Amino acid sequence: AQSVSQHNHHVILSEAASLELGCNYSYGGTVNLFWYVQYPGQHLQLLLKYFSGDPLVKGIKGFEAEFIKSKFSFNLRKPSVQWSDTAEYFCAVNAGGGSNYKLTFGKGTLLTVNP
């Protein structure tokens, strides 16, 4: 069964710092990859997704992620964080591509950005 690991449970940054959140998955075949964000008290929203093509994916609010197949990784990055980026971030994998219904989520990384 596929699994998803997010390396950091809680990351604390100051505004304007750069961000990188790690995500690794265990599945050797085709994958679709997602990053979701959950702002305090809100539901999950899609930040970005990788399906195929360019492994560098750009999402909303200045976020991007890079799919590195050889490392089974899909790390999330943002060059300069803002206080409003404070949220919990979840990496998710759809192993097997579109033929598989299931999304497997990581345990989440809580990002706190101090003003």
Add this chain to the structure above:
Amino acid sequence: DADVTQTPRNRITKTGKRIMLECSQTKGHDRMYWYRQDPGLGLRLIYYSFDVKDINKGEISDGYSVSRQAQAKFSLSLESAIPNQTALYFCATSDLLVRENEQFFGPGTRLTVL
């Protein structure tokens, strides 16, 4: 996102009570899911349904049941609630015809079992 709605948004109940959480969607999606979220554990799949006649167990279905009353409605029941079912519950939908299987989430129901 009003496309996926959940009721109630908050519920406090006692051990042994039967509870139903409801989910409705206006996205026209065939696939619907129920997850629970616990601090430090991420989201775990309880049940999922591909259409009205299709119900499948997820990874943590014990103690839960579901009903897909219509394409747009998917209800989760706790037959006899226990304190370790205290969690945040999310409903999600996805489009059968979209290969990426992006899922769209409701606002969540915070359930507390005393």
